[in-house]
Amino acid sequence: MxxxxxxxxxxxxxxxxxxxxxxxxxxxxxxxxxxxxxxxxxxxxxxxxxxxxxxxxxxxxxxxxxxxxxxxxxxxxxxxxxxxxxxxxxxxxxxxxxxxxxxxxxxxxxxxxxxxxYQRAEFQVKELEAVLNSAHNGIVVINREGMITSFNRAAERFTHVPKEKALGRHVLDVLIPLGLMETLQTGQSEYSQKFRVGRHTYIMNRDPVKQEGKITGAVGVFQDISEIESVSQELASVKALNRELDSVIQSSSDGFVVTDAAGIIIRTNAAFEKMSLSTAQELLGRRIQELGDGEVYAHSLLDVVLQRKHPVSVTEKKQDHSFLVTGSPVFDEEGRLVRVVINLRDMTMLNQLRQELLESKRLSEKYHLELAELRQRGDTGGMIASSPEMEEVLELIQRVAKVDSTVLLLGESGVGKEGMAKLLHSRSPRAEGPFIKVNCGAIPEQLLESELFGYESGAFTGARREGKIGMFELAHNGTLLLDEIGDLPFNLQAKLLRVLQEREVVPVGGSKPRRVNVRILAATHKDLEEMVRLGKLREDLFFRLNVVPIWIPPLRERRADIIPLLHHFRERFCKKYGLQREFAPDAVEAFYQYDWPGNVRELENMVERLIVMAPGELITLSLLPPVFQSPPEEGGGVSVRALMPLKEAVLEVERQLIERAMAKYGSTYKAAEALGVNQSTVVRRLAKLRRKATNA
Ligand SMILES: Nc1ncnc2c1ncn2[C@@H]1O[C@H](COP(=O)(O)OP(=O)(O)OP(=O)(O)O)[C@@H](O)[C@H]1O
The missing domain is CATH 3.10.580.10 (CBS-domain)
Known part of the structure; x- marks a missing residue:
């Protein structure tokens, strides 16, 4: 003053x-x-x-x-x-x-x-200017008319407009609109308004200048926050990266511990906590060297890493687990060791898997040889028949193939009726002739008649001018398989009967019978006798078809075929897809246990799916659908469904147990161990079973 x-x-x-x-x-x-x-x-x-x-x-x-x-x-x-x-x-x-x-x-x-x-005012103006110029924020002042009256150095720097060119000019001619003219009109202060110019982001405060209650100008204070923005963006991405890294570390099945150069634990993951039976709170902040024996693995590893300053791996055994422990040093920019990352991998599972793979390979090799032998024993046309039941069916097929009688193949869907029909044809004197299959259930009733018997030219609207040859004629000198015969419409049954009796067909719209030399095979999963009783199937047709019935048992009743079929399909699909896959013993066992409602077709599809979808060479039980993984029923899985002589039942249980043990282990020694008998007993019983099967 x-x-x-x-x-x-x-x-x-x-x-x-x-x-x-x-x-x-x-x-x-x-x-x-x-x-x-x-x-x-x-x-x-x-x-x-x-x-x-x-x-x-x-x-x-x-x-x-x-x-x-x-x-x-x-x-x-x-x-x-x-x-x-x-x-x-x-x-x-x-x-x-x-x-x-x-x-x-x-x-x-x-x-x-x-x-x-005057001198004092001049001094004050200079002082004010110095203050304005020393501010980091850009400051622009305009008068009532919008003319710039003050423009500090930071404003020059941000706008690249020199003060001389700014002062005395209208704010809109000098700067991109900053809203100062609005402030003049509204008289409202506005703070922290963000705006962008090019690649820069600014934040601005605006205030009116008032004298005696009247707006005489406006002042804008702004700051370039691009750097802060980019730093905060960088911070956000570093945070996201950190979170990502953390979830990777946490979700790893390997144990992780990170220590500083003194061995103080600064980070662990859930797997390590599980391995060391400690919580994160108990571990963090402690020196790893001080942890007790039961808590942590390879304390000494840290000292070796600190000493050698390069990664070190050791294996360690703890109870019945074995671990591969690797410690890696982490250096800062000056080359100082700042962290040690310790990774612990539980090798128990891996070793077990390796063992299983070796075992599976050995079994596969064994089955490969057995399959080759099976195939050599007489060409079965790719049909696997390892069980006594199926060997019986095969033998029957081979026998009836030689004669021309009608054969009725019976059995659930997917058991191999069509496969057996093809085999029968290929073993018959008609092998050189055609093999034609008609699915009586899949063709609409109106079409089926003309499909089977053909039609004459102009037989019905839409018919081909030259007529059409029916399946019977197509199969001339060969074999015709009437699949799903139980679905044959009633009104066609008489016509079929006539063909079977007369060996003649009369095409639709025709009157002249044509002779055909065809062997008829029929297949169905239905109970034809029941259909006759219900009046859905002509009895005379049934007798005509049922000359030689061959019953193909469902897979669950001939479990001895399951594992050979599994390996048969494994080989086929591995070859088809160019893949190397083995089934682990527990998966093979699950296949054996399963009841296969869809029979061989279901098994075939399951094997194909597993071969294609398995991520590695070994197909383990865990890759099978949950229904395969349910534990065997209480009581050892022996169940009785019907009454039978006790002696027979005991022999049957013995047969099933020996077959199952052999299927699983592939060696009489291991089978004997699993069954709790001497190896010589297994050898003896097996020989007896095989003798019985060949004599049957
Ligand atoms: N013993 C077997 N050996 C090898 N493959 C088999 C055997 N039995 C069936 N298959 C295969 O299983 C699948 C189903 O067999 P198939 O079509 O012969 O059964 P199906 O009893 O005729 O069935 P549907 O009653 O549904 O017509 C086929 O791919 C077939 O090759």
């Missing part, structure tokens, strides 16, 4: 009426004062002798006249501690200044006050 006393001209002693005009002028001139105080005889201040009035007195009255004639009476007297602004608000040209005791101590002219005020 500047006071009047700081800019007044100090005065020592007042003039009195005895002082001459000359004396008064000398004092004024000497002190370069704007006047001199004059006191009366009692010493009271009465006025100021000014140079102008003294000059006039000198000219008119001469130098020796009393100075009283050059005095302006009753002037203002300011206190020495009066602020300049207050003094300026009073009307005066020259004023006296009084000290604390009321004595006149100085003279102040209005012009000296003006100069002092």
């Amino acid at each position: 500047i006071w009047v006393k700081d800019i007044m001209t100090p005065i020592s002693g007042s003039l009195t009426e005895t002082d001459t005009c000359r004396e008064a002028l000398r004092r004024v001139m000497d002190e370069e004062a704007a006047g001199w105080p004059v006191a009366d005889s009692a010493g009271e201040f009465v006025g100021i002798a000014t140079p102008r009035a003294l000059g006039r007195l000198l000219k008119e009255e001469g130098p020796e006249t009393s100075c009283l004639g050059g005095v302006e009476f009753g002037p203002i007297a300011f206190k020495a501690t009066l602020p300049l602004e207050t003094a300026w608000s009073r009307t005066f040209q020259v004023a006296a200044v009084s000290g604390e005791d009321g004595q006149i101590v100085g003279i102040l002219s209005r012009s000296a006050l003006a100069v002092a005020l």
